[in-house]
């Protein structure tokens with residue numbers, strides 16, 4: 001009798017971490033997705049019945065990814081939902097009653113047109129629609145109805161500064177008592193238009209300022225032209241006008257990963273800059289070719305900062321944000337006074353207050369409820385640097401024993417925020433994260449759609465087509481003039 005070779009069972013080369021729902025990057029069908037860990041990295045792996053298997057990296061540091069889960073805070077439910085549960089997440093946005101968190105940061109994309117045509121543009125700016133004042137007022141009213149006391153509204157686009165009524169829109173948000181109003185801009189109009197800048201300064205929004213690095217080549221690649229001088233001029237003009245700016249960088253593999261440290265160092269020194277937001281490029285809309293296995297992820301950016309800032313920061317200075325899903329965003333804060341730069345996590349054990357799972361039963365020091373509330377204010381998608389609210393939370397977080405002894409009006413200009421946000425694309429999209437998303441895009445029909453669902457699932461394209469068509473059918477308006 002022939003001898004049969006003994007077969008040996010093999011171990012998989014990965015750990016199966018969990019199961020979630022995602023979409024097919026080709027046809028957007030909702031499918032199951034596995035989260036797996038291999039070589040201390042985290043990947044999403046999924047199969048579409050029509051288009052086969054897909055895999056993409058979601059975190060380059062599995063330890064950081066798994067540890068972040070303890071920062072998952074119970075959600076706060078909005079006052080009202082706008083849709084019903086029908087087809088399941090992410091097809092019922094929104095917000096539908098299954099959503100686990102209210103909206104900390106509301107976005108209004110006032111137009112699709114832009115004065116740049118960046119090769120990297122998740123909004124795929126170009127021909128489309130321009131919202132009317134009436135539409136924007138309706139969206140703001142709906143935001144107030146669903147939130148009660150909305151924290152932050154950000155005007156975006158396209159390029160919002162070229163909308164003829166953008167100043168009226170900012171005013172309309174302020175008139176509704178929305179605590180913080182921001183404008184998201186490429187800075188072109190700020191660099192060139194004195195009258196516009198004067199109008200903006202009167203309204204005093206925080207300027208969310210596209211700023212990808214300190215090299216001309218970075219702008220050539222990401223924005224299609226050398227914008228470095230223009231960016232510097234715009235920032236100096238913001239300073240002269242007394243406006244606060246947050247630098248927002250899109251970080252792409254092989255382009256500007258080595259600039260995350262220099263961007264922070266630059267921001268710490270520039271008098272108009274109150275913070276830096278570093279966002280790995282979101283590969284939706286318009287983007288350059290990419291390999292989903294080589295995406296930049298949050299740990300890449302944190303390691304980059306630590307490596308590129310001469311010992312100023314350590315890994316522990318960066319703490320996940322608990323209001324959204326904690327793998328979505330990390331924040332840090334520093335107190336800056338001349339050459340003195342002290343990260344808040346060195347003054348206080350942040351984990352002790354924001355660990356919602358492992359720490360629950362440990363004794364807390366006196367005033368811990370106030371400190372926790374202040375830290376939740378800072379570690380939130382609604383935290384806006386350069387405001388007295390952020391300064392007050394920072395002061396309170398430091399505790400009575402460590403009172404910095406400054407007036408809030410002084411302190412607000414000396415608190416610097418660093419935020420790292422990893423928006424999802426069709427390779428990384430997970431309902432687990434989007435169900436707790438706290439960044440919502442307001443739509444004229446009253447819906448508020450979580451940002452990553454809006455960009456990845458097909459909402460953006462459908463809503464843009466619908467608004468463009470409605471505008472084409474509407475009677476042509478008289479030439480619009482700003483009233484502000």
Ligand code: SF4
Nearest residue numbers: 089092093094096099
């Ligand atoms: S993302 Fe939220 S609002 Fe959208 S379908 Fe899922 S649970 Fe509902």
Ligand code: SF4
Nearest residue numbers: 114118121125158186
């Ligand atoms: S990324 Fe911003 S600046 Fe560039 S084309 Fe898109 S909307 Fe315009």
Ligand code: SF4
Nearest residue numbers: 324328423437451452
């Ligand atoms: S926008 Fe995307 S990355 Fe940000 S909180 Fe929402 S789901 Fe998470």
